[in-house]
Structure formats: structure tokens, C-alpha cells
Amino acid sequence: GQNIDQPTEMTATEGAIVQINCTYQTSGFNGLFWYQQHAGEAPTFLSYNVLDGLEEKGRFSSFLSRSKGYSYLLLKELQMKDSASYLCAVRTSGTYKYIFGTGTRLKVLA
């Protein structure tokens, strides 16, 4: 079957660093995506990994290990506006379908 696991909830303090993990088992792999979603709003794209390693974009970084079926999203210098859900999604090869995890709800405390 196809499965993506990520923690349901995390809490961190403003200014800190937080790492959100994602493990996946899918039939085929054509990229891993991270999205941010504020409550009641549309998901917005944060990062994309298709090769192993780290991709950095400002305060956000994402890591991928294809052999381990593992990714993480690293958020640095947390701000209150980073309080949101973070969705991990795998795009399956050939079909361009996306499988989404259930999301990790991050609360940033002052």
C-alpha cells in the first residue's frame, strides 16, 4: 500500500528551530513536496526534493533520503506566523499523482 507518516502535532518556541519528519512508502517516487497550510486556507508550496540531500530556501530547508523513505522539513528562527500545518506529499512516478500525509500542526509559542 501507499503510506505517508508524519507527527500530528508539534510545539516550539519563537526563535527556535524545529524539524518535522516524514516517512513514506509509495509505489514509485517522482519527488517529495512540503506545503504549508494555515487553518481554512489553501496549501502553499514550500519545498521540493527529488534527489538525496538538503535543499535550502531562506529559513526553510528540506532533506531527502530516498533509500530510507525519509524526509524532514527544518524551520529556523521560528516566527509566530509559522504556526500552521505542514503537509508532506509524494508525487508518484508516471502518473503525476500526489499522496499526502495527514499533516503536522505546528504551534509556535511566544
Next chain:
Amino acid sequence: DADVTQTPRNRITKTGKRIMLECSQTKGHDRMYWYRQDPGLGLRLIYYSFDVKDINKGEISDGYSVSRQAQAKFSLSLESAIPNQTALYFCATQGRRGTDTQYFGPGTRLTVL
């Protein structure tokens, strides 16, 4: 102007009614998707289309149908709405390049009483 729009944004209806949710995009993308989102279940794929003549079922297509009227328009219909179809519905598009991501519309909150 938004690149991906959905109408209506909110809808309350009764069991048994037929409902259509519409999605339009100005991104020129061929690929379009319909998802529903429920608390604790994440985004689940209902239908997807890679061009006007290509329609595919997703993981939860029962009770839904779609129409791809043009490259820019993709509609989702609930033929006879039931309460467990109460959810937040998102349309998304994607371009052809492998590096492209999905772009989501603002969502339609549907309540079936």
C-alpha cells in the same frame, strides 16, 4: 488576480441535492486535480485530469463525477449529496515540468445537512 479560482467558496445544502463545484485556472496548466480535506485525514484525491480528454479516478471517487469543459475549467459534481461529503474541497493545477509543484485554489467549504 488569483491564478486558480473556485466557486462557490461556501455552500450549505441538503441531503439528496445535486451540487456542482467549479474550478478555473489562468496558469495554462494541463493537469488539474480535485481533493477533499477532512480533519485528521489529510488531502485525498477524488479525480484528476491531464487534458480535456483524459479523466481519471482518484482514491475516493465514489459519489462524485467530474467534467473537464476546457483546459482551464474542471468541475466536480455530487450527484446526490450525503452528510459524509461535508468537507473542504480543493482544486489544484500543475504544469508539465517535473520541477513544477501543484497550485491550489482557495477551497470550497461544503456542508451537507
